[in-house]
Amino acid sequence: MELLDFLHVNSYEGFLPLAITLQAAKEYGMRFRDVEIVALNEGIMPLRYKRNVQSLCVQEQLTLLQSNVLIVGCGGLGGFVAELLTRIGVGCIRLFDGDVFEEHNLNRQIGATVQTLGKNKAQVLAERLMQINPSLHVSAYPEFFSLERHGDLLDTVDITVDALDDPEFKTVLARYTYERHMPFVHAAIAGMTLECSTNRCLEELYPSGGKGAETLLGNLSFTVACAAALQSAEVVKLLLHRPHLDQTLFMDLKEYETVFF
Template sequence: MVKLPLSAEQQTALRARLGEPALRRDGLSSEQARRMAAETGAPLRGVEWFALSMGVVPHRYSRSIGTVGAEGQMKLLESRVLVVGLGGLGGHVAEMLARSGVGRVAGCDADVVEENNLNRQTFSTLASLGEPKTQAARRRLAEVNPAVEFEGFTCGFQDIPEEVLSACDLLFDCLDSVPARLELETRCASVGRPLIHGAIGGWYGQVGVVWPGSNLLSRICGQGGRGIERELGNPSFTPAVAAGLMVSRGIRVLLGLVQPGRASLQVFDLLNDEWETLEL
């Protein structure tokens, strides 16, 4: 059953083009996929999904298939996520999701790119200074994977309508204040959506899956203000490590590879190379 919006005519046209033996043998290049999308009027994401359904692997996912499988890659292309905060953590998270082929990625951030972002934030460059982070994210993700459909919200997550949250399969907490994290946890619980939490400060970080109703963040964060990164700093490497852990957990949730409701938190110390998983 086709789970992406492809008309009967588009499916027929794609089936004819993708049925060539050479494509099954050699896979589908990005240029071939773009050409098929242009010729059939199908979204690029739909072309990739339909190719996988016929046993044709797009080149861009060929190194991922051994990990997630063709059906898993199709599931990722069907998925929709929201990254709340597009700074040090969120930029890495959004780009990893796009490279992984998560089909619809929304990003929320009210800020613009500033010079003090240049040491760590994926979307920050000298050319993007002063630009809304959502706009910088849109351009970067289109360069990385044009099949990914990006939707930007240049506002606080509090202003995002509930129907947008409920339409997502998964959300990512890349915020930098405790009250905002707790409010996001509450909103996710109200729409029954899991949340991947991540936080860093200096050499240290933590990552966990917040299942609806678990109140994981309420139990570990207290009621403080800004995160500890204000005191310990934000180097380039710690957000990248935490983002990788967040995305790996997010992919597992999207693919149904984790037990729902199991509350745990992984904490790491890169200075002393210490890692610990806390069962909560």
């Protein structure tokens, strides 16, 4: 039987279950991911994306699978962004973080568990993501991102996600990508306040060096999850060429106040 016939015969209500993809990969000597690419090209959606279908078409799901996103920082923002992009179906994710999980990360960082304390954040996240999407290509770099050492990587990805906690490097990375017309999605939080922007420089947000209000107010779980959700939405909109933020979105969750500037 040809692969396409196999996929049609074995799909379940028009969806392709994991077990059938795995069986096809073995029988036809293909990678799991390539079987899904063939299926999506044939209009068959992997079953795990069943709840995406009214919002994403098969072609868009294929676009996400063939997209490549760089996440710089794997703490609060980076952990949730990596999780959300993996779940929606982004197919290639590169993760950078030189830090290990510490006890004070447990309040908000999705990769932080009692078991992962002391382990590298990028590597822990990569393992977690592979449990979610067998088609995912994930690369973990257990080091801090540096333009000198890793700048070439920016040319190879579709979008760079700013999940850093250092305003100075956020600003440098935003400027670097902006000048090269590389898509860049920024977010930051402090207490119950967050901000998010797409393809914008950050000098106006960070007029001076040094940390911001987070040193006073800390970083709360729901604020970081909310900011990461906005960032993930922006990444998906960029990848699918849908309209995205053209201003900075500033949100205060205390009063549910939203300002664009």
